[in-house]
Amino acid sequence: MRKFILALFLFVSFVLFADAPKYVFLFIGDGMAVTQRHAAEEFSKKIGRGPLLINSFPCKGLTATRSANRLVTDSAAAATAIACGEKTKNYTVGRNAEGKDVYSSAVAAKEAGKKVGIISTVTITHATPAAFYAHRAARGEGYGIAIDLVHSGFDFFAGGGLDGKYKDSKAKEFKKYGHAYKYAESKGYKIVRTKKDFLALKPSDGRILTRMTDGPLPYTIDIGEENPYPTLAELVAKGIEMLDNSNGFFMMAEGGRIDWAGHANDAATNVRETLAFDDAVKVALEFYEKHPKETLIVVTGDHETGGLTMGVANTGYSIDMGMLRYQTMSAGAFTKRLSSFYKKNPSLTIEDVKPLVEKAFGIVFDGLKDNLISLTDKERTDFLKAFESDMKFLKAKKEENRQYDGPKRYILGTTLSKILERRAGVAWSTGGHTAQSVLTTAIGCEAQLFNAPMDNTDIAKKIKSFYGK
Ligand SMILES: [Zn+2]
Structure with missing residues (x-):
């Protein structure tokens, strides 16, 4: 009977959402607005790398970023909007302005039988990735966010570790991260400790949580000849390999340190992070080229960081x-x-x-x-x-x-x-965020939905609609 209901459900969804993309990539450049994309592109051309792929996608729309209580959003409120489709107050993750839990496009994808992957170059419990699986009043509740991560049951978490290493917040909290990894293991996650083990992963390894570092991955500009960690492009490539299946997948990949270089007002580091992000989108594009009718790639930013100006x-x-x-x-x-x-x-x-x-x-x-x-x-x-x-x-x-x-x-x-x-x-004008709009670009199946001016909540609404939500 259960099988019959599932078959019926799949049939109905097939009829209703025949046009919906089977494979969805959502790339988020943290702190990446129009100027960051433009600056990185001009830098890229100067070093002989050519224009940015993310700026060449055929569908594009300016995207408003404000949160429920501030014209200048933080990453938690922005990610909640992009992931779940509701405005919330700054520093809130996966809950709306009234404090009610809200659910992300990743959860909708999971419920629709897709595999789900969450990737970030910063800690995987950081505000942007967290909004896809956690529900917390404050983005600083790192341990609680780690527990929510385990409960999500998503298939693939890769990049930085669980521990934000914000030494200025409750130090005791961070001792608990070891327990969070153990808890994840007890719930069936394979914990991956090295780049070598990561690159050797096979789909038969099941659900994955990486612990190659406890903090974020290094800045691209600081990587020497031997990178002890995978690049964002390598994380995405492995993610595709692990998530690919006949029902399709949803993948969110964040270039998290574009934002950090913005906070540091460090332009050379900023543009290099954006290029590494563009390289990762290139990997998704190669997948798209093999499955053009069934793949959607959306690239956006959550807000501008630093007030970067050219001129x-x-x-x-x-x-x-x-x-x-x-x-x-x-x-x-x-x-x-x-x-x-x-x-x-x-x-x-x-x-x-x-x-x-x-x-x-x-x-x-x-x-x-x-x-x-x-x-x-x-x-x-x-x-x-x-x-x-x-x-x-x-x-x-x-x-x-x-x-x-x-x-x-x-x-x-x-x-x-x-x-x-x-x-x-x-x-630069500030060490913080600004109210600037960001640019969303898209290519592939249903990409035309993103060829319009948008609010950041619209991104979630459009992606959720693919999964009948
Ligand atoms: Zn920031």
Whole structure:
């Protein structure tokens, strides 16, 4: 009887939703609005990589981002809107403004018999992925979100770990993450610890939760020759392999650190993250090309981060995004190097850091070197001031920069990246989010639904409609 009901259900859904895509990819660039896409594209062209795939999709629409209580949304409210189709207050995950649980397109897909995968380059309990499976009053309830993750029963969770490592919130909470992994295991999840094991996964391995790191994956710009973690593109490729089945799948993949580079006001790191995101969409496009009639790819952002602008005063309207190529590590990684130099040699002088500055930013402090950036007098003064300020904090043993908004203790890295940004012709207005609209682009089956101006809640509504919700 059960089988008969299931068969009937499948038949009815086939008749009702004959046009609905069997395979749905939803890509979310956190903190990626129009300017981030444009800046990354201009940078990409300068380094010979060509235009961005995500900007070339035939269907597009500006998408409003405000939350229920703020014109400037946070990622939790934005993700709840994109995932579940309802506005909520900032910092709320998977609940509407009245505090009622709301359900995502991923849940709808699961109920319709699809396999479901959730991928992120930041922690998998972070606000954006969480909105697809969790229901919590506050995005900071990391442990509760981890438990909700296990209860979702989704098939594939990959990328960063469970632990947000926000040391400034309740430290005790984080000890519990070990239990959350054990709990996941007891409920049938296979916990994957290494990149090697991850790349060797087979569909017969069942439900997956990765623990290759407890925190986020590294910034793309900071990855050396040997990447100990999979890239976002590799996560998506494996996701496709694991989720592909005759009923179809829903996959959400987040480029989570575009946002973090925005908060850090680090343009070179920001554009590299967006390119890595574009590479991941390319993997989905290859799948689409094999199943063009049954596949939909939607690419959006949840909000803008940093108030990134292209065009600064007194540069004669000239922009050269190629200047950002001189930067070879994130400003945050630079600060970490500086601090490790200091630990080895507490009487560090400016002479000692000049080679690192050349390597990290292509900047020569004095004189000229071929193909490197020389400084104006004012820039040299700013450099010295920032160096002295960082030394003061290193001597006082102050901890590393905070990931998010708030005062930045270490300023030399940012001072140097700003020198490149000034020459590139880009600037930032805030260390937080802004109210700008984002761009949604789409290709494939039913992509025309996304060829219109939208509210962020519309994305969820359209995707849910494929699953009869
Ligand atoms: Zn953010």
